[in-house]
C-alpha cells in the first residue's frame with residue numbers, strides 16, 4: 076500500500092475517510108451521514124467504523140469514519156493505530172482502489188497522524204506470493220492512500236514510523252515463508268538483499284567456522300538436516316564509536332520436526348515459523364537501520380533446521396557447547412535452547428554487549444501459561460525487565476514477567492553431563508529459561524522473551540491479518556528509543 080501526501084482532495088476521490096474521537100463527529104458532514112452513524116451506533120470507539128454514501132454534486136462519494144477513542148486515553152497510540160487499521164480492514168479487498176484520508180479538520184499532531192498511518196499500513200500487509208488463483212473479490216484492491224491536511228512535521232514522523240512498518244513487514248515475510256523456501260542459507264541471502272547499501276555490517280558464520288569455534292550444541296541440532304546451519308549477525312553502529320552495543324539474539328529454527336524425538340503430524344506445518352525469534356531480530360534491525368537509529372545495536376540469529384535422519388543426534392547424546400559446558404540431549408525437540416546457548420555465548424564473546432535480549436518460539440508451555448496475549452519475559456535484571464515491559468506496553472508487543480530461581484535451575488542437572496536439555500513436565504518454559512541463563516556471563520543484564528504464542532496468529536488482530544504478526548520488532552525498536560537513543564540526546 077502506497078501512502079501519499081497532498082494539499083487538496085483529488086477531484087476524482089470516491090472514498091474519503093475521516094477520524095473521530097469518542098463522542099464526536101468530523102465537521103461538515105451531511106446530515107444523512109451524521110444520522111446514519113448515530114443509527115448504526117457509531118460512537119467513535121477505538122477501531123469502530125462507519126461508512127455511507129453521499130451525493131456531492133456530480134458524484135457520489137463514500138465517506139468512512141474511523142473511531143479513535145478518548146483523546147486522553149493512556150492507550151492513545153494504540154487507539155489511533157486501531158482507527159487506521161479499521162479503515163484498511165474495511166476497504167482492503169472492497170473493490171476501492173484508492174482512499175483519501177482527510178485530516179484537515181482533525182486536531183491530531185504529527186505523531187498521532189503517523190500512528191494512524193502505521194495502523195493503516197500494518198493491517199494491509201498480506202503474503203499472497205503463492206496464491207495464483209485468488210478470486211477477484213479476494214484480491215487486494217486498495218493500493219493508495221492519499222493523506223490530505225496532514226499536520227506539520229508529518230514527513231519526519233512518517234519516515235520514522237514507516238521504517239518500523241518496513242521492519243515488521245520483513246519479519247512477517249520471513250515468518251510466512253515455507254521451509255522449502257526459507258532455510259538458513261536463504262534466510263541469510265534474503266537479509267543480504269534487504270540490508271544491502273544500508274550501512275549495516277553482516278557477519279556470517281558457516282558450519283566450518285562454527286565447528287572451529289566449538290559450537291557443538293548448535294551444530295548438533297543441524298546434524299539431521301541436509302541444510303547447512305548459519306549464524307548471522309547484523310551490526311548497526313549508529314551511536315558513538317566507543318559505545319558498547321545492545322544485543323538482540325533470535326532463535327531461527329527454519330523448520331522444527333522435533334528431530335528424532337519427532338513431533339506428531341497434526342499441526343507440524345506450524346513449525347515453519349519456529350524461526351520467529353530470528354525473524355523478529357532481522358526485522359527490528361531493518362527498522363533501526365532504515366530510520367538510522369542513533370545507537371549501536373547488533374542482532375544475532377542462530378539458523379538451523381531440525382530434522383530426523385541417519386546423521387541426526389539421538390536422545391542421550393552429549394554435546395559440548397562453545398562455552399565448554401556439556402549438555403545431555405534428552406529430547407531432540409528441545410532444540411531451540413541448544414541453538415541459542417551457542418549464539419548467546421558467541422554474541423557475548425564477540426560483542427561485549429551492554430545487555431542481551433533473546434527472542435525465541437521456545438516452548439509450547441508458554442502458550443499454556445499466557446495464551447496469545449503476552450510473551451513470557453524472563454530476566455536477571457530488574458531495570459532491563461522494567462524497560463522491556465514499558466516498551467511492550469507502549470507498542471502493544473506485551474510481555475508478562477515469569478520467574479527464575481535456583482530451585483528451577485536444579486531441575487536440569489544431569490547425571491552424565493553439566494546439564495540436560497529438558498526438565499520435568501511442569502514449568503517447562505521456566506526450565507528452558509534457566510537453561511539459557513547458564514550461558515549468560517555474570518554481570519551481563521539478560522532477558523529472554525518466549526514468543527511461541529505471539530509470532531503467529533490464527534485470526535486477524537488489531538494491526539495484523541491472520542498469520543505472521545511481526546511480534547517483537549516494535550518492542551525492540553521502542554526499547555532502543557527509550558534507552559540508548561534517549562540517553563544519546565540527553
Ligand code: BES
Nearest residue numbers: 349406408409436437438439440497527
Ligand atoms: N518450537 C517448539 C516450541 C513451540 C511449540 C513453538 C508450539 C510454537 C508453538 C520447541 O522447539 C519445542 O519443541 N519445545 C518443546 C520442549 C519440550 C520437548 C521440553 C515443547 O514445547 O513441547
Ligand code: MN
Nearest residue numbers: 331408409410
Ligand atoms: Mn522443538
Ligand code: ZN
Nearest residue numbers: 328331349411
Ligand atoms: Zn523449536
